[in-house]
Amino acid sequence: MAASRGELLGLTEDELAALMVDWGEKPYRGRQLYQALYRRRQLDPGSMTEFSRSLRRKLASCTITLPRLHRRQLAADGTEKYLLELTDGEKIECVLIPERKRNTLCISTQAGCPLDCRFCLTAMLGFRRNLDPGEILGQILYVLGDKDLAMGSTGDGSRPALTNLVLMGMGEPLLNLDSVLKSLIILADPGGLALSPRRITLSTVGLVPQLRKLARAPVVPNLAISLSATTDEVRDRLMPVNRRYPIEAVLQACADYPLKGNQRVTFEYVLMDGVNDSDDDARRLVKLLAPLRSKVNLLPLNPGNANGLKPSPPDRVKRFREILAGKSLPAYVRKPRGMEIFAACGQLHLAADQLSRTTRTSRLDTNR
Numbered sequence: 001m002a003a004s005r006g007e008l009l010g011l012t013e014d015e016l017a018a019l020m021v022d023w024g025e026k027p028y029r030g031r032q033l034y035q036a037l038y039r040r041r042q043l044d045p046g047s048m049t050e051f052s053r054s055l056r057r058k059l060a061s062c063t064i065t066l067p068r069l070h071r072r073q074l075a076a077d078g079t080e081k082y083l084l085e086l087t088d089g090e091k092i093e094c095v096l097i098p099e100r101k102r103n104t105l106c107i108s109t110q111a112g113c114p115l116d117c118r119f120c121l122t123a124m125l126g127f128r129r130n131l132d133p134g135e136i137l138g139q140i141l142y143v144l145g146d147k148d149l150a151m152g153s154t155g156d157g158s159r160p161a162l163t164n165l166v167l168m169g170m171g172e173p174l175l176n177l178d179s180v181l182k183s184l185i186i187l188a189d190p191g192g193l194a195l196s197p198r199r200i201t202l203s204t205v206g207l208v209p210q211l212r213k214l215a216r217a218p219v220v221p222n223l224a225i226s227l228s229a230t231t232d233e234v235r236d237r238l239m240p241v242n243r244r245y246p247i248e249a250v251l252q253a254c255a256d257y258p259l260k261g262n263q264r265v266t267f268e269y270v271l272m273d274g275v276n277d278s279d280d281d282a283r284r285l286v287k288l289l290a291p292l293r294s295k296v297n298l299l300p301l302n303p304g305n306a307n308g309l310k311p312s313p314p315d316r317v318k319r320f321r322e323i324l325a326g327k328s329l330p331a332y333v334r335k336p337r338g339m340e341i342f343a344a345c346g347q348l349h350l351a352a353d354q355l356s357r358t359t360r361t362s363r364l365d366t367n368r
């Protein structure tokens with residue numbers, strides 16, 4: 001799809017080689033272009049001096065498109081949220097979370113989302129469309145350029161680097177699996193963006209067939225599952241997708257997910273007052289996760305949607321965490337980041353006055 005538009009960003013090495021062959025060039029020119037685009041991030045064909053003038057002219061007739069900045073907000077804690085506009089006017093969010101020893105970027109895989117989780121702000125936007133690989137990677141390239149960041153393991157030590165990536169922004173990555181898998185290949189390839197798969201985390205509600213495909217993909221990222229309930233009855237209500245793939249089926253697919261070394265599956269659990277935050281829930285969670293190598297990220301609900309759900313009070317969150325930790329289940333409470341910029345997914349996109357005026361906290365912390 002990208003090639004037919006004359007868009008180069010998002011094409012894999014093989015696709016670029018095929019394009020070169022189409023143009024009567026040697027296939028290795030494709031690899032050169034691939035490295036220019038992703039490794040050196042040269043987005044202007046005029047600067048690709050390894051190519052002949054005539055080839056540069058041909059390249060200049062294609063496009064290399066980054067998303068356009070629509071709006072940007074910087075929080076006092078350094079969290080920066082970008083609302084980016086795509087060529088057709090759709091808007092997506094990504095968030096840069098600087099920490100002492102790492103910088104994490106949270107990116108989107110869809111504009112909007114069809115899954116309709118009751119507590120999620122993106123759900124209020126509905127589903128717009130899937131992003132193509134160029135649009136998924138374009139978020140990263142945009143922020144690297146904006147912040148003059150080096151990339152992960154290719155960081156040169158003289159300037160800060162983007163060290164971690166989470167596919168946890170707008171959308172459900174496993175509903176856009178082909179584009180996500182292509183993006184992961186380019187991301188992890190040493191000739192591409194060269195970010196170790198160990199530093200990439202994909203967050204999903206747990207679509208079982210796609211999860212099994214991801215487990216066998218060429219690049220297997222860390223897995224985070226948005227669980228947020230310990231019974232199907234409650235999860236059915238909070239996350240309608242649970243009717244299709246209930247808890248037990250999701251956990252079984254997690255048990256089959258390949259883990260290396262000390263890797264664990266992360267379970268994200270949005271704590272909602274009186275809904276899923278009882279001591280019994282905590283004990284059930286321990287039981288459910290006992291067969292797995294797992295850890296839990298507890299996320300206080302980010303208020304602001306219209307469904308009457310409230311965040312669990314801090315002492316409830318504390319007690320919930322203690323029950324898990326007491327049973328040797330590693331559990332972390334994500335500290336709120338970027339509160340004043342409404343850094344939760346969907347919040348920058350929705351008009352501020354559509355949201356409640358209560359204090360907002362972000363789920364986009366990386367305390368894992």
Ligand code: SAH
Pocket residue numbers: 119120121167168169170171172173203204205224225226228268269270299300301302303344345362363
């Ligand atoms: N569809 C994917 C990725 C996007 S959501 C998924 O569900 O994992 C990313 C994370 O934000 C999920 O863990 C989700 O449960 C959480 N989340 C959504 N709405 C939230 C809210 N209002 N407050 C706190 N966390 C929220």
